[in-house]
Amino acid sequence: MNQKTKIAIGVLSAALVIAVVVAILVPSSVDFGNLDFTIEDTNTDYQYEVGETLTFTLMDSSMFGREMVWYFGNGDSIQGKHSVDYRFSEAGRYRVTLKLDDTYKQDKFIDVVQADQKGALDSLVNINGPEVGYIGEELVFSSYGPGLESWFWEFGETGNIDAYEGQVVYVYRDSGVYTVKLKTNISEYPVKHRIKIMSLFEAIDESDPVDSLELLHNDIRRRFQSIANSSIDNKSTFYENIKYLERTYTCGDGETVVVVVNGDKYNDLYSYCQGLHSLEGRGKRTLSIEEITKVTKGINGCINKIEVTQRVIEL
DSSP: OOHHHHHHHHHHHHHHHHHHHHHHHSOOSOOGGGOOEEEEOSSSSOSEETTOOEEEEESOGGGTTSOEEEEOSSSOEEESOSEEEEOOSSOEEEEEEEEETTTEEEEEEEEEEOOOOOOOOOOSOOOBOOSEEETTOOEEEEOOOTTOOOEEEEOSSSSSOOBOSSEEEEOOSSOEEEEEEEEETTOSSOEEEEEEEEOSSOOOBTTBOOOHHHHHHHHHHHHHHHHHHSOTTOHHHHHHHHHHHHHHHSTTOGGGOEEEETTTEEEEHHHHHHHHHTOTTSSSEEEEEEEEEEEEEOTTSOEEEEEEEEEEEEO
């Protein structure tokens, strides 16, 4: 073996050693700043309940196959799966943690509550929709019930029938108070629903001052509905709205804000919004945020409690 061959072999060996060291020590192209996971429940109320199967799923598929452990805040853990099912046996507030490569982690607090007995569904025809909206906003209206097969919607702006499906989206072009009418195959007379449409920027009339509380409630409702309407892979809409709510109303601390749903279900703000965002892929269901009934502020002036009325709609 001549001297040149020995040198070439030496250079290749050194390069191989360096490549191995780099592969071990230098982080991969995975962006661990995107580490996040979804939480999905299995019933129709989008709350986390004792004994209910909850599915926890790592969102970024580029991280699949890495070393991972799920911790559920009560001493239980599951190792090595990017998607796991788990049931909590007791009510309480839990910190769920996903840890990757024993280094990177993501925490979420969830409130697990006792399930309440569900009442019978109202078989009368009802319109599910907002009472307040804005020009240009995509407003969701729906009506479902036993025996319903045809729908004829009039939104009061065109003077004509505007839609023919059980769930529809309508955008108003002008401000005002409108009467939404729905005629179905099982109702003798149209069902009516009133809605107030406002401009995004209305001049303040001193003789008719702006109801700031109404604007606050409607702003929060619009953000919740936007999260519920966005698909599960649309993370930007979820984060844009949750960060807006935290920054605007909660002094940046959404995990300490309690959301009361329909008077008896409780979540922190982040867990509640995560539940809204997990609607996609759960069969033919949707959610209508009907009203923000009350907000409560702490001594620092920041919201610490939101009471919301919502309705799950089976399509």
